[in-house]
Amino acid sequence: MSATNFFSGNPDLVEVFDRVIPWPAVVRAVEGVDANVDETVSTWREVLDVAGRYMASEIAPRAAEVDEIGVIRENGTVRMNEPMTENLRGLAELGLASPSVPAEFGGAGLPFTVTMMLAEMLARADLSTQVQHGIGWNSPAALILRFGTEQQKARYLPILAKGGLMGAVAMTEPQAGSDVGNVSTTATPAGDDCWLLKGRKQFISAGQGDMVIVLARCVAGSTGLDGLGMFIADREGDNYVVERAEHKFVIRGSPTCALVFEGTRATALGKPGDGWKQILTFMNESRLGVGIQGIGVATAALAKASEYAATRVQMGKPIREHPMIAEMLLDMETTVAGARALAYQAAVLQDRAIFGGDQAAARDARELTPLVKWYCTEGAVRVCRLALQIHGGYGVVDEYDVGRYMRDSLITPIYEGTSQIQSLMAVKDLMKWTMQRPSSLVRGGPSRLLASASFAGRGGADFAAARGQIVGMLRSVVGGLVRRRGVGILTSRACSASARS
Numbered sequence: 195m196s197a198t199n200f201f202s203g204n205p206d207l208v209e210v211f212d213r214v215i216p217w218p219a220v221v222r223a224v225e226g227v228d229a230n231v232d233e234t235v236s237t238w239r240e241v242l243d244v245a246g247r248y249m250a251s252e253i254a255p256r257a258a259e260v261d262e263i264g265v266i267r268e269n270g271t272v273r274m275n276e277p278m279t280e281n282l283r284g285l286a287e288l289g290l291a292s293p294s295v296p297a298e299f300g301g302a303g304l305p306f307t308v309t310m311m312l313a314e315m316l317a318r319a320d321l322s323t324q325v326q327h328g329i330g331w332n333s334p335a336a337l338i339l340r341f342g343t344e345q346q347k348a349r350y351l352p353i354l355a356k357g358g359l360m361g362a363v364a365m366t367e368p369q370a371g372s373d374v375g376n377v378s379t380t381a382t383p384a385g386d387d388c389w390l391l392k393g394r395k396q397f398i399s400a401g402q403g404d405m406v407i408v409l410a411r412c413v414a415g416s417t418g419l420d421g422l423g424m425f426i427a428d429r430e431g432d433n434y435v436v437e438r439a440e441h442k443f444v445i446r447g448s449p450t451c452a453l454v455f456e457g458t459r460a461t462a463l464g465k466p467g468d469g470w471k472q473i474l475t476f477m478n479e480s481r482l483g484v485g486i487q488g489i490g491v492a493t494a495a496l497a498k499a500s501e502y503a504a505t506r507v508q509m510g511k512p513i514r515e516h517p518m519i520a521e522m523l524l525d526m527e528t529t530v531a532g533a534r535a536l537a538y539q540a541a542v543l544q545d546r547a548i549f550g551g552d553q554a555a556a557r558d559a560r561e562l563t564p565l566v567k568w569y570c571t572e573g574a575v576r577v578c579r580l581a582l583q584i585h586g587g588y589g590v591v592d593e594y595d596v597g598r599y600m601r602d603s604l605i606t607p608i609y610e611g612t613s614q615i616q617s618l619m620a621v622k623d624l625m626k627w628t629m630q631r632p633s634s635l636v637r638g639g640p641s642r643l644l645a646s647a648s649f650a651g652r653g654g655a656d657f658a659a660a661r662g663q664i665v666g667m668l669r670s671v672v673g674g675l676v677r678r679r680g681v682g683i684l685t686s687r688a689c690s691a692s693a694r695s
């Protein structure tokens with residue numbers, strides 16, 4: 195794996211691009227049925243190649259400095275440090291500030307799958323910069339593109355596409371982390387499409403920027419996930435306060451801010467009251483994005499460990515020739531390759547769902563999303579830990595970088611829904627689909643993806659056995675419910691499950 199270009203120098207990523215992604219389906223969904231597939235795909239490939247070179251040669255060498263300087267706190271203000279600002283400036287100059295913004299608003303108009311490949315390479319170069327890029331530019335742009343009025347799109351998208359302002363997305367509050375339904379920031383109508391926000395947001399990435407999209411309770415008396423809305427607030431004129439940036443040991447260059455709203459003027463983004471429904475569609479993308487972050491950091495750790503194991507000699511031979519080290523490297527390589535295959539399958543489904551309106555793809559993307567978030571981020575922590583171990587004592591020395599990868603990897607199973615929340619989501623959906631179609635349990639089970647998958651050889655036999663175990667477990671859960679509550683449980687549970695979805 196060459197460190198001079200994070201695209202063309204990464205054979206597995208190139209393999210996914212050249213041989214795995216079903217590009218005709220993606221191009222047709224994103225660009226329309228008349229688009230020239232070969233030309234479009236070759237342009238996207240060129241974008242990745244140019245970006246991969248820039249990230250490897252300019253951004254990765256600045257990562258240690260970004261980490262060491264951390265966030266700048268001066269005279270009560272919070273800002274990004276100079277090397278990170280330089281990284282972002284370079285990306286904006288390449289036309290990649292908000293890669294998903296369509297050309298009509300001055301953006302690159304890239305599909306989600308290609309945007310994720312950029313994110314993977316950037317996370318490999320420097321996770322702090324990737325967070326600022328993803329959350330500060332791309333996420334607000336994606337939300338405004340999807341839910342904004344024509345006026346909001348015209349106002350924000352061209353400037354986000356050029357990197358001319360930085361935004362943030364604020365859901366979390368001091369008392370509402372995993373329990374988003376406990377959000378207590380309020381939005382009150384104040385006439386002329388103006389709303390006033392009151393409350394506090396916690397842990398907001400890129401919160402030091404120029405605007406923020408806020409999840410707030412806008413229907414008086416509502417509770418839980420009902421009655422929420424999304425609102426855009428500009429910071430200009432001290433409209434809200436950046437109270438502080440947390441001191442932390444992960445993604446040290448990315449300001450993680452506490453924000454205070456006291457009568458902050460804002461406009462509604464989408465339909466007030468539908469905030470949770472709206473943000474859910476976006477959450478698929480942001481959770482896949484964090485999974486991709488995991489792959490980026492793990493790739494960086496794997497590259498360093500492979501290089502080190504090839505040159506470090508102990509007991510007369512390079513340590514990679516010692517069977518236990520060889521096994522660790524193989525484990526890391528297969529974990530990263532497996533995570534990448536899973537994540538890009540989900541990314542393609544997301545493209546077909548968002549751009550092509552394909553409902554079956556949307557359901558499959560929803561099924562894969564918690565698995566991607568869980569597997570790629572927990573896998574990243576494990577891979578970074580192995581990379582550190584392969585470096586022996588040098589692993590804890592700053593100049594070897596693996597300590598930073600280890601630290602940065604630790605945030606990925608936490609934000610954007612912890613691993614525990616991903617497990618709960620996956621199980622909840624599986625149970626819902628089972629109750630809706632109990633007859634699937636006599637075949638391959640309620641998951642269309644699992645039921646239709648088959649592989650040749652020993653791996654295929656292992657897969658079929660594992661699927662049989664899952665279906666068997668579901669059968670016994672449903673059998674137990676029927677024995678205790680009667681057959682009626684199947685129809686009543688199915689009805690209430692679909693009412694909540």
Ligand SMILES: Cc1cc2nc3c(=O)[nH]c(=O)nc-3n(C[C@H](O)[C@H](O)[C@H](O)COP(=O)(O)OP(=O)(O)OC[C@H]3O[C@@H](n4cnc5c(N)ncnc54)[C@H](O)[C@@H]3O)c2cc1C
Pocket residue numbers: 329362363364365366370371372373396397398399400445450605608609610611612613614615618
């Ligand atoms: C660096 C950083 C950047 C962030 N950026 C943003 C951002 O840009 N915007 C934003 O809105 N938020 C952001 N967050 C917030 C992040 O999404 C939350 O921290 C995360 O969702 C967890 O919430 P919490 O910290 O309140 O933990 P809690 O929800 O209090 O969870 C504590 C522990 O309990 C577990 N737990 C909670 N509920 C359950 C349950 N039902 N079953 C089993 N286990 C459970 C969790 O898995 C966790 O292990 C960021 C956080 C950090 C640290």
